[in-house]
Amino acid sequence: RKEVEQDPGPFNVPEGATVAFNCTYSNSASQSFFWYRQDCRKEPKLLMSVYSSGNEDGRFTAQLNRASQYISLLIRDSKLSDSATYLCKTGRRALTFGSGTRLQVQP
Amino acid sequence: NAGVMQNPRHLVRRRGQEARLRCSPMKGHSHVYWYRQLPEEGLKFMVYLQKENIIDESGMPKERFSAEFPKEGPSILRIQQVVRGDSAAYFCASSPGNGMNTEAFFGQGTRLTVV
Numbered sequence: 597r598k599e600v601e602q603d604p605g606p607f608n609v610p611e612g613a614t615v616a617f618n619c620t621y622s623n624s625a626s627q628s629f630f631w632y633r634q635d636c637r638k639e640p641k642l643l644m645s646v647y648s649s650g651n652e653d654g655r656f657t658a659q660l661n662r663a664s665q666y667i668s669l670l671i672r673d674s675k676l677s678d679s680a681t682y683l684c685k686t687g688r689r690a691l692t693f694g695s696g697t698r699l700q701v702q703p
Numbered sequence: 704n705a706g707v708m709q710n711p712r713h714l715v716r717r718r719g720q721e722a723r724l725r726c727s728p729m730k731g732h733s734h735v736y737w738y739r740q741l742p743e744e745g746l747k748f749m750v751y752l753q754k755e756n757i758i759d760e761s762g763m764p765k766e767r768f769s770a771e772f773p774k775e776g777p778s779i780l781r782i783q784q785v786v787r788g789d790s791a792a793y794f795c796a797s798s799p800g801n802g803m804n805t806e807a808f809f810g811q812g813t814r815l816t817v818v
Contacts, residue, residue: 638811694745
């Protein structure tokens, strides 16, 4: 089993929709969790950290479920500019990334 | 404060040549990570280095690939005798700590094309 797994998508949603992605991790000792965004042919950029108590930043909400060993990212009121690949980072080993979930917001 | 700097941005090599990719971490960062990304695929961890030390090279191919992070100067990812399958984007990231509890920052990547 991979240390970090994500649904590759693509998720095709209309503008204004709410969409959620999950990222499951296998190592229960994982301590840190982050969501990154990667635009086509660009470098990944940090989107937000994931805290035990959850984290909200505008239209974006990240949550951690330790019992089921997954983190989630919720995007409300999707914009065309949200189209990208979303990567989760977790794990005990340095910088273990999921393969990414591709989001395509359509007009 | 300059971000992570990678050069060159684009590199074209003929089969059998050597490719050298450079990464200068952010100021104050002593941990460097290299990733490879094939088209339409995710990031694949290659190697994790601190100054003068390779910490984890479990993602590095056994042959032709090597990496270093000297006391002075940038980190170098070296690919000898390149083959067409080496064509990919190579990203470098740096962090102040060991990356487990800190966010990492990426360079813009080097796109290697082997012809």
